[in-house]
Amino acid sequence: MAPLRSRLRAALLAGGLLLVGGAPALAAGEALHPPDTKFSFDGLFGTFDRASAQRGFQVYKEVCSNCHSMRQHSYRNLRELGLSDAEVRAIAATVQVNDGPNDEGQMFERPGRPSDRFRSPFTNEKAARAANNGALPPDLSVIVKAREGGADYIHALLTGYSDPPEGVELMDGMNYNKYFAGRQIAMAPPLAGEGQVEFKDGTTATVEQMSRDVTTFLAWAAEPELESRKQMGVRIILFLTILGGLTYAVKRKIWSDVH
């Protein structure tokens, strides 16, 4: 039974190491755990910083939307971020939407309306891959919920590009990013330098700032219900706590003759 015993020892050892040492040294290809970033929407009372989310939309529109779709969103949803009706209409009208058929049976292009979904950069997956060296830029509608680490991860990923360390050979068309699984990502650094976008409110567009803003925007996009959800939660739990106290008092009164 020697193999069993040595395996048992290995098991105990591994267990012990986990308890004592925390995460063992990471192999070269393994992704780093994204650091905890403070966001306006964290915590029990968190809300979306509207100014940041609006700037984030601008980053999405000017940068990310060249490659990434957001199929679950309509332009009208932007009103929730504090944009006015007129602004939403103007934004929607900047894209051309395929519509039809008309009375003659023809498809036609028309300017977008607030009720239209965000226009996708590619008509299908094949086109998206063809334009991106075979890689597929995922839809960003719920990306914050679709990744371990959520907003922390997205922010870490967007700011986590660097030159590969000594001895790491990048595959063709790949970029080194220590937060991405496998550390080689097909997306070239989308936020490359200060001033890549020009924020209307005068905020300096550093990479860190653009990344935070677009992450805030994507977090809102993934969970537009977050604010009302948390508000409702606080009220309901307060209510239940009070009701629980009263119920407990009633229960004690009813049971007082039993003990």
Added chain:
Amino acid sequence: MAIGLHESEFKNPVIRWVDARLPVFTMMQKEYGTFPTPRNFNYFWNFGGLALVNLVIMIATGIFLAMNYTAHVNFAFDSVERIMRDVNYGWLLRYVHANGASMFFIVIYIHIWRALYYGSYKAPRELLFMLGVVIFLLMMATAFLGYVLPWGQMSFWGATVITNLFSAIPLVGESIVTWLWGGFSVDNPTLNRFYSLHYLLPFVTFGVVFLHIAALHITGSNNPLGIDPKGPQDTLPFHPYYTAKDSVGLIVYFIVFAALVFFAPNLLGHPDNYTPANPLVTPPHIVPEWYFLPFYAILRAVPDKLGGVILMGGSIMILFILPWLDTSPIRSMRFRPLARIALLVWLVSFFVLMYCGAKPPEEPWVLIARLATLYYFAYFLVILPALGAKERGLPLPASISMPVLRGGGPLPAGAMAKPMEKA
């Protein structure tokens, strides 16, 4: 009182009129009003009622989700996202339903554990217990089917892995899998039938729950001492005593539920399920929902596929014969010092399996899962039968009211029916 009418004791003329013809009010009064209930329940006895509430919540939220859900591979994912965004309070419905499944399993696991600890599966409650196991199986099937509906990556790959298990059956396995799928892979026909069954099974569950409760009201409840009530001094009418006590537990349950739904709605879910199903991309780790992890670990602990499937099925089926494996006449583990330790270790093995189930199938997790699996079965097949013959239990109290009223009597300190409900 005309012949053929029930002799109703209700004063209100309308209630009395109905009750005389269909004595539902008398029945409710008998089964939930005056129903004699052991006076020494602790809060573990709350969980059956909580499970019933949970089932009702699942059905209520499920019906409203179904009004907005589209069971088609091209639209399912988007229809769920539409529920989250455009249906009024749709996010609430969905998060209550998704987390409700988790709450349901938490409640049921505690409920089953209570039965194991206090020997509620023993005579005369064997059938009651077995009906409970049937409910548990139905719940597991329902939850598995439901998890497929949002048609994310884990939905698709979980369905693929689990349905593929049937292919382990010799000779007919492959045909069964094709039959389950309605084709040659998990696809639109699979989604459609899963949706149909997901809608159906909760109502079947409801029927079995009715039988479960009917059986309970024949044998009456067990209690923490595991001894039978000797007379009225040992019981209390269900109302107001246990309606009041159950209400306290119910609110605590709602607080935990609300904390999940409002502040951590995706904590127990898997991020991959927010990526639409893609048959061409296999996720690196396919893991089932947390409540299936112990059984998943047992499945993977066996190197042989068929063996794993048999052991996984056996880990639940064994509960059906538990009443006959445990031959000790003593119900409550309070009076079985050895079996009690063995059962606590069994609980540990259950959690260890749950942990291993979430890990990739590598060492040391496989080995640990094997040891835990071994103990899981040994508890039922070796330890309980052996202890039934060998163990000398502690002396049982003369009656329920004795230790409760006088606080002790012949009991050793630890085994005393400490009135937890002293409150």
